[in-house]
Amino acid sequence: MFLSDTMMSSNCSFEDVDHLMKYMELVIYIPVFIFGLILNTVALFVFCVILRKWTESTIYMSSLALMDLLLLFLLPFKMHASNHQWSAYLLSFCSVLESLYFVGIYGGIYTIMCIALDRWVAICHPYKAKQLRSPAKALGICVGVWVLVLVSIFPKSYHFRNPEQKTFHCFHTFSETGWSPPVIICLQVFGFLGPALVVIYCSVCTIRALQRSGQHSQLSQACVKIIYSSLSAFLLPFTPSHVAILLQFLVRSTAMIQDCSTKSSISLFIQVTLCLSNITCCLDALCYYFIAHEVRSMRKSFKMVVRVAQDVTS
Template sequence: MSAPKQRAEMNQTLLGATNCTGSSPNELSNSVKRFQVIVSLITLALGLVLNVAALWSLCLKFKKWTVSAIYMTNLIISDVLLLFSLPFKTYAYQTEEWPLGLGFCKFLESLYYVNMYTSILITTLISVDRYIAIKHPFLAGTIRSPKKTVIGCVVVWIIIWSCCIYIYSKESSQNCFYNHSSSVWKPTTVATVQSIFLITALIMIFCSARIIQTLQRNGTLNTEKKDNSKSVKIVLSNLLTFLVCFTPYHVGILLYFAARNCWVPGSYTVPLRNFLQICLCLANVNCVLDALYYYFVINEFWKSSRKSLRATSQIVKLN
């Protein structure tokens, strides 16, 4: 038996799943590999520049650690860490054997998937926080604080890191970012991942809809209507970014899971694997879109703060 065939059979055994087509678990079309390289390099370059710019603006324009500043800082850190793993993920799919060791591979895989779900959960927390602040302002005064926000973010990081380090544990150092341990594709794991996304998506949709409804209803002066219109656009763009980036990926997980378990014809396994990798690239673009969102929010905050300062100074002069 040839060495490549032996390697493919060993990989299939390590993966612990039924391969309906007999194809290699990491088989991707050349066009998808080229797509990965192009999209990942663009995402990495734009993501790093925009996230660093957003972090710089955040540190410059926020004079103290507010609830919003803490959330945005955690999201920027999460996105930057995911971007760090992107070139290694791209390289792993271009080579037949991972040369950088098992420990570094485990770290990179955890880094990649940890920060994807950290971003999902913290974005959801931001949506809930915004909903409480706008819809229930009196309640917000008692339950919103920088200290509680820090605790919430720390809890998210601990939970996601703990889960991902367990799930993405490698049994071989030969490959990285594919041929995960069999626990990755267990029905309970897939169901948990899908449940997390579905619950967070429903929360995002509910909170965003209620916020937009409230903002459109309020505001009688022209200036208030203009400010509320900008706020509506921010909320709506955040929701659309979340759904567009993460929904296809989770649909892809379900479809590929069905193919691995032979619930669909075997000829669909490789196309669905290709589809899943394309969806992952789309999910990574969230790092770029998030950075644009942060920058816009920070600038809007800065403009409103300067308007308030001018109004206060004029009142002082009149008195």
Template sequence: MTNCSTEDVDTLTQKLDLVIYVPVLVFGLALNIAALVVFCRLLRKWTESSIYMTNLALMDLLLLLQLPFKIHAAHHKWEEDKVFFCSFLESLYFVAMYGSIYTIACIAIDRYVAINHPFRAKQVRSKKNALIVCVLIWVFVMAATSPIYTFRGKVNGNFTCFHGFSENGWSTAIIVCLEVFGFLLPAAILVVCSIQSIRTLKASKSSNPKRQAGVRIIYSSLAAFLVPFTPCHIAIFLQYLVRNKIIADCRHQKNIALFIQVSMNIANVTCCLDALCYYFIAKEVRSTKDTLKMSISRARTTSTSDA
């Protein structure tokens, strides 16, 4: 990196952190805890969808618990002996973020199978399989984020946690894996599954209001994923170009530094958006069950007529 100073950007984002993080922390904790209470205590029985949504709420809570440390780190430098603890918090932050991304992608796959492949859904969809998938998500994201413990290298003196990764953290291999497997792949899965589910629902001859509401909810879920997560991954790629001296202009570097901070703040807002979507996803699940029944009935009718 050049000697371009971004202290003015850091000062601005310190104020922005408080404006965004404090409401997100308060409302996010309340909404996600309430969601867990509903899923674990009030629902009559577990379903595949409630298991995925519980996993998403746990991921969001894990991310929310890192926000107080991020606020503190934005205003105070940490002592050298807290490097490992800082790396541990950073690892949990990215476990929660990418665990949420993969959980949302799995919800889209589960919805796609239920709507578009009703016969196979009875064989593939089960509470046991949903639980196994959630466990695998935790194992995968924890293993994938383990290199974070090497991103700081040797620290001399006080440092700023959640900022200032060493060059190891901005290597081409790390960024390519992050962008492709952390965002582009799950985003592609979500988009394809959502489009196919919407087409099936729209192609239905029934004018059931629940089905039309399901289409709107899928659109909303798609927007709630792409709007917050797309800017932050664009910003990460741009910061990679800065750290590898491909973008050398100081003004551009300052703009990118501001962009990455703002976009990461926006990405954290999904903790609240996810909690607000739980109710609507639950409604969609009920309408999806109706679609599943009608799809099976239609397939059986077609099979009988062909015979």
């Protein structure tokens, strides 16, 4: 999961890694919090006030901005928890914060997947798009994503901590239940790998379709930039962190990795990548810029967009 975890062992010590991460987390989280808060707030203002007309794209991106703001709201708690132990009476409060953090992360992943699917349908299947796409359907899908991640995460995350602890580090050191094989397999397959394959497939197909059209190059290039920015905002933060989670799982649950220096390297790798995964709140701003450009272009030349889509399928 997207929470740093001190890998304790009777033979290995990771105090140096933990000490380094106390400062590194602050160095990463503070600029992410400041810039992410500004960029996502501005994005919501643009979508809700300046653009005014709601389209499928602006609805998906507004939902993604709300997911990012949820993550940003939790960063101060993560920064505090990195340097302070919490008392046992805050255990339930910590579980709520951790659950909301998961909701923001995996809700964002599924929202990006929906954006890729929506764009694939619009460009690669323009005739079906009229029946499959609408602002109302996009809003329903976004609400469905929020409900899905809330229902999937909250009931499980409350069992990831030992209730007998007198003091603990929130966002750190899950119990064995949190690192059980069913949890990690579901996290890797349904939380990341499945959505990643969908995003990559839809992005590749859409880019090829736009390149084959060979017409209205400026609009096509703008769409390609949107796709690349969305793909980058997905893969750059989340791929290393999920690889690190898998390595951490192998350390905790198997005897495959025994060397202390290797364990220490994995401990540093997972904590750094989990910290850096929060830059998704800033990377999504690239998508916001291109989406805003896309919406304005479509307003000015809707008929031209339709012709491009028809040429793609001919």
